Amino acid sequence: MLFTAALYAIASAACFIAYALDKSAARQGRRRTPERTLLILGLAGGWPGGFAAQQLLRHKSSKTSFLVKFWFTVALNLAALVALQAGWISLGGLFVGPQG
Numbered sequence: 299m300l301f302t303a304a305l306y307a308i309a310s311a312a313c314f315i316a317y318a319l320d321k322s323a324a325r326q327g328r329r330r331t332p333e334r335t336l337l338i339l340g341l342a343g344g345w346p347g348g349f350a351a352q353q354l355l356r357h358k359s360s361k362t363s364f365l366v367k368f369w370f371t372v373a374l375n376l377a378a379l380v381a382l383q384a385g386w387i388s389l390g391g392l393f394v395g396p397q398g
Contacts, residue, residue: 302379306343313344317351317358324357333364341371 316339320331336358340348348368352359358368381387 302383306346309339309342309344310347310350311344312347313339314347314351316344317348318355321351321355321357333358333367337367337371340368341375343375345372345375 313336316331316336320336322328323330336348345368348358349372351357352368358364378387382389
């Protein structure tokens with residue numbers, strides 16, 4: 299469980315930074331981070347950081363089409379987490395967790 303928490307913390311930090319960089323690029327008229335990238339980072343476990351960025355930075359927090367996709371990826375991520383924790387699916391030895 300500690301391993302999972304560490305992965306979520308790292309992914310969340312990366313996702314928050316990606317949102318912050320995109321917000322900065324938007325303000326300065328530079329090339330933006332594709333929404334797909336932000337969604338994939340969230341799906342990979344960074345959604346808490348993405349949600350925090352939406353609230354704290356007020357970025358991507360009012361675009362309905364993005365929010366629908368965002369919450370869908372959150373649901374997918376949580377479903378996968380539950381399935382992994384319950385042993386319903388396996389990563390096939392990709393990650394070696396605690397034994398026993």
